[in-house]
Amino acid sequence: MPSPTITTLLEGHRSQPHQLIEALQDVQKHYGYISEDSMRSISDELGVSLMEVYSVASFYKAFSLQPRGKNIIAVCTGTACHVRGAKMVLNQAISQIGAEPGEISKDGLFTIEHVNCLGACALGPVVTENESVHHHMDPGKLRKLIKSLKKGDKEGASHV
Amino acid sequence: MTQEVTVNIDGAFIRAPKGSTVLDAALGAGICIPHLCRVPYLEDIGACRLCIVEHIENGRSKITTSCTLLVQEGMRILSNTDRIRKLRRNIAELLVTEAPNSRAIQDIALRCGVVETRYPFRNSDCVLCGRCVRACTGHFGEKAIGFVGRGKDRRVESPFNLYSELCNECGRCIDLCPMTIVPCDGNMKPGEGRLCGNCESKMLTEEAAQGYCIGCYMGDGFQCERSITNTL
Ligand code: SF4
Ligand code: FES
Ligand code: FES
Numbered sequence: 001m002p003s004p005t006i007t008t009l010l011e012g013h014r015s016q017p018h019q020l021i022e023a024l025q026d027v028q029k030h031y032g033y034i035s036e037d038s039m040r041s042i043s044d045e046l047g048v049s050l051m052e053v054y055s056v057a058s059f060y061k062a063f064s065l066q067p068r069g070k071n072i073i074a075v076c077t078g079t080a081c082h083v084r085g086a087k088m089v090l091n092q093a094i095s096q097i098g099a100e101p102g103e104i105s106k107d108g109l110f111t112i113e114h115v116n117c118l119g120a121c122a123l124g125p126v127v128t129e130n131e132s133v134h135h136h137m138d139p140g141k142l143r144k145l146i147k148s149l150k151k152g153d154k155e156g157a158s159h160v
Numbered sequence: 161m162t163q164e165v166t167v168n169i170d171g172a173f174i175r176a177p178k179g180s181t182v183l184d185a186a187l188g189a190g191i192c193i194p195h196l197c198r199v200p201y202l203e204d205i206g207a208c209r210l211c212i213v214e215h216i217e218n219g220r221s222k223i224t225t226s227c228t229l230l231v232q233e234g235m236r237i238l239s240n241t242d243r244i245r246k247l248r249r250n251i252a253e254l255l256v257t258e259a260p261n262s263r264a265i266q267d268i269a270l271r272c273g274v275v276e277t278r279y280p281f282r283n284s285d286c287v288l289c290g291r292c293v294r295a296c297t298g299h300f301g302e303k304a305i306g307f308v309g310r311g312k313d314r315r316v317e318s319p320f321n322l323y324s325e326l327c328n329e330c331g332r333c334i335d336l337c338p339m340t341i342v343p344c345d346g347n348m349k350p351g352e353g354r355l356c357g358n359c360e361s362k363m364l365t366e367e368a369a370q371g372y373c374i375g376c377y378m379g380d381g382f383q384c385e386r387s388i389t390n391t392l
Contacts, residue, residue, distance in 0.1 A: 036320055049302040050326070054319045058308045 005030070006038055010045040017048045024057055033064040069104045069111035071149050073097075074128045075137075078117030081124035085138065089125050090114060092139035096146045109150065165233040169213075170240060182226040182237055183211050187384075193239050194248065194271050195384070196255070196264070197289035198227045199336060207290045209251050210268065214238040223247065249273045256355070259287045264338035266355055275355060285339055288314060292333030298326040305333065 009026050013019040023046060027038045034057050043050040057063045075081075075090045090101075093112045099105040101112045118126050123135035129145060163178040169186050176185035181204065186193050197208040206225040213226040216236040226239070238244065252272035256265050257279045265287065290307065293316060298304040304326040308317040318324035334340055 039319075049298070050319045051298075051303045051306040051324075054317075055306045055308055059310045 006041050007045070010042060014045050015047050017046050020046060020048050020053065020056055021060075024053075024063055028063055032068050033066055035065075035067075064102075066102065067104050070109050071130055072111050072113060072128075073146070074113040074115050074118075076116070076118045076120075076124065076126040076128075077114045078121065078124075080117070080121035081126055084124045086125040088139050089127060089137050089142055092142050093127075093146070096143060110146070165231050165235075167231050167233075167235040167237060169237045176231045178231065180231055182213060182215075182229045182231055182235070185231055186226065186237075186239060191239060192384075193226055194252070194268055195227060196268055196287075196338060197291060199291055199295065202291075202294045204228050205290055205294065207288060208255065210248060210255075210272070212244060212247060212251070214241055214244055245273065253277050254279075255287055258282050259284050259339060260355075261285070261343045262339045263341040263343050266344055269355060277355075286316060287338065288316070289338065290316075291336040291338070292316060295332045295336050297330075297332075298324075298328065302326050304328075 006027070009030055010023055013023040013026075020042070023042050024034060027034050027042065031038065039053045039057060040050060042048070043053045046053075057065060073093055075086060075093055077086045077090060090112070094100060097105045097110045097112060099110065099112065101114050104111050115128075118128065118133070120126050120133065120135065123133075125137045127134045127137045127142060127145070129149065134141070134145065164175045165178055166173055166175050167182065167185055168174075169182070169189065169191055172189060172191070174185050174189045176188065183193055183195060183198060183204075193211050193213065195208070195211040197206070198204055198211065204227040206228040209225060211226045212223050213229070214221045214237065215224055215229065216222075216238065221238070223244070226237070249272050252269045253274045256269035256274060257277045259265050260277075260281045261283060288307070293303065293306050296303045296305050304324040305316055305318050308315055318327070
């Protein structure tokens with residue numbers, strides 16, 4: 001059953017198939033992910049076939065089809081970050097959170113992702129936590145970051 | 161009245177209706193350009209890249225797929241140069257490596273001169289030609305299957321991978337899928353990157369054939385447009 005909010009969310013896009021991506025972005029922003037139900041509602045409201053909605057949603061990395069944690073930790077595994085030890089950082093993140101990349105942690109707080117390059121290679125290894133960017137990461141720093149995020153202590157986190 | 165233009169394909173002047181593709185024109189004139197993803201009467205998406213040709217424009221040659229290239233007056237096309245043959249052989253080699261278990265793909269590989277593959281076989285069951293996706297009409301044009309994901313995760317699926325209520329069970333997707341054609345069991349052993357090449361396809365790899373259609377049986381294998389129109 002589509003919740004009333006999704007109908008209001010899609011208000012501006014109704015019957016405008018070309019706004020498919022915008023509609024998906026809105027849903028993603030609002031719910032943190034795009035569920036099967038939301039895709040069905042988008043298909044109905046915009047007049048786009050379900051197959052097309054699903055194709056587009058699964059094509060872009062920016063859209064997540066699974067629920068995601070409150071905090072998104074993206075570890076850059078691009079070439080520059082890789083040679084500076086991004087792999088260790090990623091493994092540390094996985095063991096700290098206890099969930100594989102793309103999955104949601106048990107407490108619902110975290111999702112790890114790996115991205116291919118954030119365009120800040122000189123600062124590698126780079127990790128982004130929600131909107132803020134952390135440079136020269138190592139497993140120790142990451143542990144601290146995750147700890148402080150768990151405490152909900154945002155101030156401390158942004159200086160790591 | 162349909163307007164016609166004249167194109168020069170491999171030195172032959174061919175008249176073709178405006179709006180048709182170079183591949184259409186060539187096949188109509190008996191010039192065989194290998195192709196896989198193209199199905200007559202469906203839109204072309206240029207997925208398999210087998211039908212590449214050289215398009216000579218202002219003295220410069222550009223390589224592009226002939227199934228998505230529309231004919232223009234005075235166009236010059238070369239479909240069987242060394243360069244094209246080499247590229248096409250590489251494409252066919254990759255295709256047959258990905259999915260060696262189809263007679264259609266095996267035949268195409270032989271036709272393009274692949275005898276041995278340099279890579280281990282992958283034995284996948286889809287080459288992402290998109291024939292099924294384009295043939296599907298679903299309910300009132302709402303397709304029941306489509307491409308999902310991208311890059312190496314691209315695959316053909318119905319929404320959420322559930323049995324789709326949009327499917328009419330027409331079976332057209334299966335009819336058109338090259339992977340449904342039983343492989344030749346010649347000397348090709350599983351895991352061995354060698355094609356047997358003892359079939360009728362062999363004659364087309366000979367230099368004398370020069371890329372012209374000689375009405376081979378191979379067409380049946382991959383539903384070559386000529387063989388379809390011959391049997392209609
Ligand atoms: S399932 Fe068959 S027809 Fe469909 S894309 Fe794959 S190989 Fe082509
Ligand atoms: S490789 Fe990590 S920012 Fe470029
Ligand atoms: S037939 Fe032209 S790309 Fe497949």
